Amino acid sequence: MNSMVDVLVIGGGVAGMEAAGQLARSGYSVILAEKEPLTGGHLKNWYHLFPDRRDGNEVGEYLDNLVKNKNIEIRNNTCITGITGRKGKFTATASDGQVVEAEAVIVATGFDLFDSRRKEEYGYGIYPNVITSADLEKMFRNGSVKLADGGVPARIGFIHCVGSRDEKVGNLYCSKLCCITAVKQAMEVHEKISGVKTFCFYMDMRMGGAYYEEIYREAQEKYGVSFIRGKVSEVSQGYNGRLVIKAEDTLAGRPLRMELDMVVLMAGMEMSDAGEILAGKSSLRRGENRFFSTADNHTASNRSNMKGVFYAGTCTAPMNITESISHARAAVTEVVSYLREKKQRDE
Amino acid sequence: MKDFDIFVLPFNTGLYFILIYCVVRCVIWFRQLSRADKLRLQRGFFGRAFGQSLKEIFMESLIHRRILKSKPVLGYMHMSLAFGWFLLILFGTIEADIFGAKHLNPPYRAIFFRFFNPDHGTTGLTRIWSFWMDLLLAFILSGLLLAVIKRFIPGVVGMKKTTRHKPADRIALTALWLIFPSRLLAESFTCGAHGSGSFLTGTTGAWLASFLPAETLAYPFWWLYSLSLGVFFILLPVTRYMHIPTELFLIFMRNSGISTGDKTGTFSEVQIHSCSSCGMCIDACQMNFVTGIRYMQPVYLHRSIRNDEDITEIAHDCLMCGRCEEVCPVGIEISAVRMIQRRNKTGEPLVKNNWMGYFRNRNNVGSEKSDTGQVYNLRNGREVKQADVIYFAGCMTHLTPGIKEAMMKIFRASGEKVWFMDEEGGACCGRPLMLAGNDREARELINYNSEIIRKSGAKTLVTSCPICYNVFRDSYYLEAEVMHHTEYLKHLIDDGNLRFNYSGRKVVYHDPCELGRIAGIYDAPREVLSWVADLHEIPEREEKGLCCGGSLGNLILNPSKKAAIASDAVKRLTRNNPEMIVTSCPLCKKTFSQVSHVKVSDIAEVTADEIAAVQVRKPRRPASVSLKVMVKQLLE
Amino acid sequence: MNKFGFTLSVPRVIDYDKNDRSVADLIAAKEPTFRLCIECGTCAATCTAGNFTDFSLREINVLLRRGENEAAAEKINRCMLCGKCILVCPRGVNTRNVLFIARETLSKTNGHERL
Numbered sequence A: 001m002n003s004m005v006d007v008l009v010i011g012g013g014v015a016g017m018e019a020a021g022q023l024a025r026s027g028y029s030v031i032l033a034e035k036e037p038l039t040g041g042h043l044k045n046w047y048h049l050f051p052d053r054r055d056g057n058e059v060g061e062y063l064d065n066l067v068k069n070k071n072i073e074i075r076n077n078t079c080i081t082g083i084t085g086r087k088g089k090f091t092a093t094a095s096d097g098q099v100v101e102a103e104a105v106i107v108a109t110g111f112d113l114f115d116s117r118r119k120e121e122y123g124y125g126i127y128p129n130v131i132t133s134a135d136l137e138k139m140f141r142n143g144s145v146k147l148a149d150g151g152v153p154a155r156i157g158f159i160h161c162v163g164s165r166d167e168k169v170g171n172l173y174c175s176k177l178c179c180i181t182a183v184k185q186a187m188e189v190h191e192k193i194s195g196v197k198t199f200c201f202y203m204d205m206r207m208g209g210a211y212y213e214e215i216y217r218e219a220q221e222k223y224g225v226s227f228i229r230g231k232v233s234e235v236s237q238g239y240n241g242r243l244v245i246k247a248e249d250t251l252a253g254r255p256l257r258m259e260l261d262m263v264v265l266m267a268g269m270e271m272s273d274a275g276e277i278l279a280g281k282s283s284l285r286r287g288e289n290r291f292f293s294t295a296d297n298h299t300a301s302n303r304s305n306m307k308g309v310f311y312a313g314t315c316t317a318p319m320n321i322t323e324s325i326s327h328a329r330a331a332v333t334e335v336v337s338y339l340r341e342k343k344q345r346d347e
Numbered sequence B: 001m002k003d004f005d006i007f008v009l010p011f012n013t014g015l016y017f018i019l020i021y022c023v024v025r026c027v028i029w030f031r032q033l034s035r036a037d038k039l040r041l042q043r044g045f046f047g048r049a050f051g052q053s054l055k056e057i058f059m060e061s062l063i064h065r066r067i068l069k070s071k072p073v074l075g076y077m078h079m080s081l082a083f084g085w086f087l088l089i090l091f092g093t094i095e096a097d098i099f100g101a102k103h104l105n106p107p108y109r110a111i112f113f114r115f116f117n118p119d120h121g122t123t124g125l126t127r128i129w130s131f132w133m134d135l136l137l138a139f140i141l142s143g144l145l146l147a148v149i150k151r152f153i154p155g156v157v158g159m160k161k162t163t164r165h166k167p168a169d170r171i172a173l174t175a176l177w178l179i180f181p182s183r184l185l186a187e188s189f190t191c192g193a194h195g196s197g198s199f200l201t202g203t204t205g206a207w208l209a210s211f212l213p214a215e216t217l218a219y220p221f222w223w224l225y226s227l228s229l230g231v232f233f234i235l236l237p238v239t240r241y242m243h244i245p246t247e248l249f250l251i252f253m254r255n256s257g258i259s260t261g262d263k264t265g266t267f268s269e270v271q272i273h274s275c276s277s278c279g280m281c282i283d284a285c286q287m288n289f290v291t292g293i294r295y296m297q298p299v300y301l302h303r304s305i306r307n308d309e310d311i312t313e314i315a316h317d318c319l320m321c322g323r324c325e326e327v328c329p330v331g332i333e334i335s336a337v338r339m340i341q342r343r344n345k346t347g348e349p350l351v352k353n354n355w356m357g358y359f360r361n362r363n364n365v366g367s368e369k370s371d372t373g374q375v376y377n378l379r380n381g382r383e384v385k386q387a388d389v390i391y392f393a394g395c396m397t398h399l400t401p402g403i404k405e406a407m408m409k410i411f412r413a414s415g416e417k418v419w420f421m422d423e424e425g426g427a428c429c430g431r432p433l434m435l436a437g438n439d440r441e442a443r444e445l446i447n448y449n450s451e452i453i454r455k456s457g458a459k460t461l462v463t464s465c466p467i468c469y470n471v472f473r474d475s476y477y478l479e480a481e482v483m484h485h486t487e488y489l490k491h492l493i494d495d496g497n498l499r500f501n502y503s504g505r506k507v508v509y510h511d512p513c514e515l516g517r518i519a520g521i522y523d524a525p526r527e528v529l530s531w532v533a534d535l536h537e538i539p540e541r542e543e544k545g546l547c548c549g550g551s552l553g554n555l556i557l558n559p560s561k562k563a564a565i566a567s568d569a570v571k572r573l574t575r576n577n578p579e580m581i582v583t584s585c586p587l588c589k590k591t592f593s594q595v596s597h598v599k600v601s602d603i604a605e606v607t608a609d610e611i612a613a614v615q616v617r618k619p620r621r622p623a624s625v626s627l628k629v630m631v632k633q634l635l636e
Numbered sequence C: 001m002n003k004f005g006f007t008l009s010v011p012r013v014i015d016y017d018k019n020d021r022s023v024a025d026l027i028a029a030k031e032p033t034f035r036l037c038i039e040c041g042t043c044a045a046t047c048t049a050g051n052f053t054d055f056s057l058r059e060i061n062v063l064l065r066r067g068e069n070e071a072a073a074e075k076i077n078r079c080m081l082c083g084k085c086i087l088v089c090p091r092g093v094n095t096r097n098v099l100f101i102a103r104e105t106l107s108k109t110n111g112h113e114r115l
């Protein structure tokens, strides 16, 4: 299959869908390549969104409607593995042999969640009641938060910064949205299970977004979520089958041991595998954090080192949904002016 | 014919000096030995060890077999110089004895034979002899040529880096280098003037004499030859070349059963002086070839000790992986020597140079004050359970719960009565403190743990951590048999108490330093693994195994450098694309996991995953054991 | 500085300007990762010695950095050097070397003789 379009958008998550939709609305022909059978990215698995805890599906629907456009051809199950070409004629190849030709490319390959098994001391994959934030969202979607044996947890601990801000796994950066996610999830747990006790173990509470601090207050005031300043060093399982965590309550200056029924690991964001593959088979540059590096941190955060190839969303750094959408729109502006200038030059 | 010439004086002085010196030094060393070691040495000298030592001296000090085997060119270089020179002296002496004016000559008559017998070697048997002597000289010169090349381009002889020198070494080295070329020229000129000599000296001499006044030129070169020999001999004790005589003494001591021990003494001193600075240890050291750190390898440690330098940092900045010890051609007990230095907390050298370095004295300043106070004040309020088997996971294993859980599964399957001693965390085993040279503190931990183990009445102590294993085995006095879990697994298999499904997964095994080189356990893990997986080996295995980089032996190396060593090791381990790296140490597992793209597992996890449901297998053990097995099976 | 030491009366205020922070500077010079500590407490949480006695590497770090050397010296020898902290520190602090250098330095400067 060989086709030439105006723009190829690689990745059908939040940023990719937004970018494709906006381009199509401006009359550009777009191919949206998504490696999964369905578009929607990580949003599909998310229950409620912070800070206002609206249903994630609402944003999903908005995006679905946006890409329902005759100018967009969605190609599911298409994993783009390489881009070649320059100056307005790019050839992208997919893992199944498809070839797509486009005048401009938007890379929106997003992020992967950190594989929590790599922090073996937390026992993910070893103790069934150690789960990740993504697993918990799934439980929310399915309607109930249950232990592996079907019981109802009475105490739940949230461990912040799993796979982020950790030299030991090679990720020095902060994933930016796991603190707020932990707060949101703790509150939601309280709504699902009455009388549950929740504890957040943090190094720093990074509540930098709009209304974040407010829901942090709400979590304390309304739900009594406990915040303990100290990173958990290890999780084990006691005789009674309950999990035991070890931390230092750094503010009290004493070691702290606590039995919990469930431990939720706030898994961080990492450069996606798809992005890694693409970077390996193109000349796109990556930063020390392994995400794609932008041409300029402030003034050209959508441009890559290849003229005509642009970035949108979390393939450049951790972002929340609001930021991903804004970043995608900014990418569209860049693409539009690029294509316009190119057209003028060609004439 | 002359009997004597003044030019032989430098040589004579040097020779008698070095002979007397060596005797005196040996006497001093001998007197400093402990009573037991003195007895050992005496027994060794008059016993079977003597022959053994002679053989070893021949093979190692002359032929350099070990170097030859691993680095042929370097080995040839060492061999041609040592063995060649030895033969030259031997046959020179015989020559002087047979063909000289008198029998039983002073040594200079042999060394400067040609000067005193310029016309010798033109007829019959003497011609052949001359040819032989020329051949030996050529043999030495070829080695010398390699040595010169090695100084300037180390790669040629198979060495990546050569060692640095101090001034006395440089003068001695120059003297050493001059010895044989000056002999060649001196002999050639003499032969040229007299029309004698064989293919080397004769031909060179004839050619030189064709355009130079050979007769007059010969004399200064004889002087040069004698001078370089004299200078070399006199400087020998303060240079690294002291290793030549000391190594002989070392071989006798070792073969008599003397070992380093934990304090400084004759044996450690002799070993420090026996280091030939060959540099093989540098090449073997991962700190060198991965991170480019090149100041702390044994060759530098030994040199700095000899030079009274501050070695605190050198002593501590080492993984204690033992790879260097494995390749050291002199067989120095490198780790033990380093440990002596680590135990020294005075900041002063243990032994100091005296008499410009010709002699060394024990430095008696500030030996460690015996501080009687306890550091940890550990209280024995813990509940101790009775059990047949006691399991000590070890500090590190608590950070790899996968191993802990696997062991629990194995214990359940084994049907034995097991108590998990440090389930809620215990005291450290003490080995990390020992590795840092803090033995006294380590003793506190050892006493604390020993009491718990004794009280439990266990017959077997199983540990998952090879670091703990070594200290339990070597520094605790336990009635229980100490086993690493690899050995325990093998035991269960041999007894027929455990059976596995063969998974056929392609795995590579990493020998942890502490379990391999230090504890010497290589076969048990391989045997156990072969029951469950398809084991592939890499060249860096067993004695040549790599260090994961995470070693507790090194206090100084920072985490990013450790990670670099780990990455390099992973790269080597995964050369043949195995599905999994299997190891048997929680620290190796943790260190590798941080950098590996391939799954890293402990042998306990791999086997626990494959425990077969039906435990039936013909018992291989003695009747009493198989009865136990049968009863157990009947009860099930 | 209080001549009677910490046993009689511990001054409440950390007198940052009067305190001697040279020990911390020396440690940082020899082991630059010392500067990276963010007082997260992971080391103290996992600490083998901390299981038995009042010992926290995080606390030692902060005491040293504030120049509260005597308080640090009192506790510093309790570390068992087991190395767990190195494996968990998210900042890559070379913890055992920090302790090793601090021990050496404090034993020389504060009259806490261990030699």
Ligand code: SF4
Pocket (backbone or CB within 6 Å): A160, A161, A162, A164, A165, A173, A174, A175, A176, A177, A178, A179, A180, A204, A205, A206, A266, A268
């Ligand atoms: S957002 Fe919070 S939990 Fe996530 S990496 Fe940053 S500090 Fe850690």
Ligand code: SF4
Pocket (backbone or CB within 6 Å): B274, B275, B276, B277, B278, B279, B280, B281, B282, B298, B299, B327, B328, B329, B330, B331, B332, B334
């Ligand atoms: S320690 Fe051994 S290997 Fe190293 S230089 Fe000395 S003799 Fe050679």
Ligand code: SF4
Pocket (backbone or CB within 6 Å): B281, B284, B285, B286, B287, B296, B297, B298, B318, B319, B320, B321, B322, B323, B324, B325
């Ligand atoms: S023990 Fe290991 S790290 Fe130390 S010098 Fe020898 S090879 Fe290098």
Ligand code: SF4
Pocket (backbone or CB within 6 Å): C036, C037, C038, C039, C040, C041, C042, C043, C044, C057, C058, C061, C088, C089, C090, C091, C092, C093, C095
């Ligand atoms: S774990 Fe590291 S960063 Fe955290 S308190 Fe300890 S030394 Fe500091």
Ligand code: SF4
Pocket (backbone or CB within 6 Å): C043, C046, C047, C048, C049, C050, C057, C078, C079, C080, C081, C082, C083, C084, C085, C086, C095, C096
């Ligand atoms: S090395 Fe010392 S500070 Fe670190 S965990 Fe072990 S006992 Fe605690």
